[in-house]
Amino acid sequence: MELSRRDWNQKCNELQGTLGWAKTWALLRALIGSTTTKSETRKTTQRIAHQFQGTERKKVLQDIKQRYIGNATHADSSLAYTGKANPALDEPLTIEVRHAVMSATKNTTPGRDGITNAMIRNLDDNSIKRFTEFVNKHWEQGTLLDDWRHAEIVMIPKSGKTPNLENLRPISLTSCLGKVYERVVHHRLQTHLEDNELMQHTMFxxxxxxxxxxxxxxxxxxxxxxxxxxxxxxxxxxxxxxxxxxxxHRAVLEGLSKLGCGQRIFNYVKAFLNNRTATIGIGGIRTDTFNSPExxxxxxxxxxxxxxxxxxxxxxxxxxxxxxxxxxxxxxxxxxxxxxxxxxxxxxxxxxxxxxxxxxxxxxxxxxxxxxxxxxxxxxxxxxxxxx
Missing domain, CATH: 3.30.70.270 (Reverse transcriptase/Diguanylate cyclase domain)
Incomplete structure (x- = not known):
């Protein structure tokens, strides 16, 4: 008993200053018996899915899709930019892309393309340069890759609730590369809005x-x-x-025009919002790709x-x-x-x-x-x- 106590005290001393380590948190979760780990969540959703068999599974997926996503709707894709020209915001993307690449969170589940943030952070200088050129091509043309507008929706159980179909919540897994592009646009747009005091002081x-x-x-x-x-x-x-x-989407796009955010940001956001697709799944079963409501x-x-x-x-x-x-x-x-x-x-x-x-x-x-x-x-x- 004394030896066990001494070993435990030694382990506790070793943990001092290591709260930023994944191993420390894994140990803490194991000690408190957490049921919210990824593996436990996966097991719970699999148990829910296994309650249904054959054609009943397809019906369940359709019911989940209807409940959490709804029917496809079509927005007016003809809306054009009517704001003032903004050459500064329309400039090519440069060092911003490198910054967004290096600030990508390490532990993130990838989207349909399978590219993780760990892969992105390991890009060498030449690869980042080529990626920047690729992004700028789409920036100039106002286009976006289909994979960057696709979401793999995973249904997970709500914490503390009875694990059943009524107590699920959707988590969307999207392209990590697409999010790099998003962060670049976000930083440029946020800087413009705040520096020019375009956001009302009553918005918190x-x-x-x-x-x-x-x-x-x-x-x-x-x-x-x-x-x-x-x-x-x-x-x-x-x-x-x-x-x-x-x-x-009209409210968002009209807002961009009124704020004078420039043609390229307008085109990017329009492409980003329109023609999105998704699949939805639970416990290893998944729907075919469908069009998201616009x-x-x-x-x-x-x-x-x-x-x-x-x-x-x-x-x-x-x-x-x-x-x-x-x-x-x-x-x-x-x-x-x-x-x-x-x-x-x-x-x-x-x-x-x-x-x-x-x-x-x-x-x-x-x-x-x-x-x-x-x-x-x-x-x-x-x-x-x-x-x-």
């Missing part, structure tokens, strides 16, 4: 140096600490239902959060025009609050803001989610809600 999601803490602090300072002695502040929280899956932003994409933000810039601007309200947008959550005026005036302003959100959401192919939206009335102790 997926931006450098901004977080939920900043938003919560603002609400605390403007709503919770300014409650009048004989009155109330009112906050309206709205949520856009399945926003990333349903936002229209709406929403691709799951797991480097660009998707920014593209969604671009579609929402118009909403932020519309809300800023309503005098008397304050608002903040974090991805698909819109928070609006009023701290001045009579109760009737506050209600009128909030209704106007809600109507603005609803109208803009419809324009973008979206809708508010009633079950995730609510009104919060903030008042001091002793305030009579029935007779304010």
């Amino acid at each position: 999601g997926f931006r450098k140096y901004l977080s939920t803490q900043d938003l919560l602090l603002q609400i605390k300072e403007e709503v919770l600490t300014t409650v009048p002695k004989y009155g109330e502040n009112i906050l309206l929280a709205l949520n856009l239902k399945a926003a990333f899956d349903n936002v229209s 709406k929403g932003t691709p799951q797991g994409s480097v660009l998707s959060p920014m593209l969604f933000n671009i579609a929402m810039i118009g909403l932020a601007r519309a809300l800023e025009e309503i005098e008397g309200i304050r608002h903040a947008i974090y991805a698909d959550d819109i928070t609006i609050w009023v701290t001045r005026g009579s109760l009737g005036e506050k209600q009128e302003l909030l209704q106007r803001a809600a109507d603005t959100v609803n109208a803009y959401a419809r324009h973008c192919g979206l809708a508010c989610s009633p079950e995730k939206s609510e009104v919060l009335r903030v008042y001091r102790q002793g305030y009579d809600l029935q007779n304010p």
Whole structure:
């Protein structure tokens, strides 16, 4: 027993300063009996899949596809760039490609082409140069490889839920090379938006140096600490239902034109969003390739959060025009609050803001989610809600 204790203490000492090592985390997972490892997840999905046989398996896959992907839809592919020319953003891609290659995450599952990030990071200088030339050819032509628009969707069980078809979530595996190209475009576009202050200051999601803490602090300072002695502040929280899956491509592309992002970024995003394909599988069984619905932003994409933000810039601007309200947008959550005026005036302003959100959401192919939206009335102790 003493020897075992001494060996254990020695092992613990050896682990000091090694939390960045994969072996350390593997040991910790084994000690706590984690059921969320890749091997356990694979076994669970295989057990779910093996409940079905023969033609029943095909039906199950179709049901999963219908539930999580939906029917194919066709977007207007004729939409053209109408913004100002932007020679700086249209310039050929250079050292950015090398930076994106070297910053690729090591342990990432590849897409259909089988090319891993480890392979990409091991490219020599000549190979990176040739890859840069290849990417620039597509950059100039506004085209994209089919493999870079394809997703291998894997269904995995939700953590802590009973393992069955109702408790699955989709994970999209896309091309690692395609993601390198995405990171290049993302960096160029993000720099343009932030340096030129094209994103409204009321937009907090997926931006450098901004977080939920900043938003919560603002609400605390403007709503919770300014409650009048004989009155109330009112906050309206709205949520856009399945926003990333349903936002229209037109809303994204029109947003790019209005921001003057240049012809080449517009062409890239248009090619990136349109004509996407996928397969969906669980536990070793998989559908044939199908066309993805031409709406929403691709799951797991480097660009998707920014593209969604671009579609929402118009909403932020519309809300800023309503005098008397304050608002903040974090991805698909819109928070609006009023701290001045009579109760009737506050209600009128909030209704106007809600109507603005609803109208803009419809324009973008979206809708508010009633079950995730609510009104919060903030008042001091002793305030009579029935007779304010």
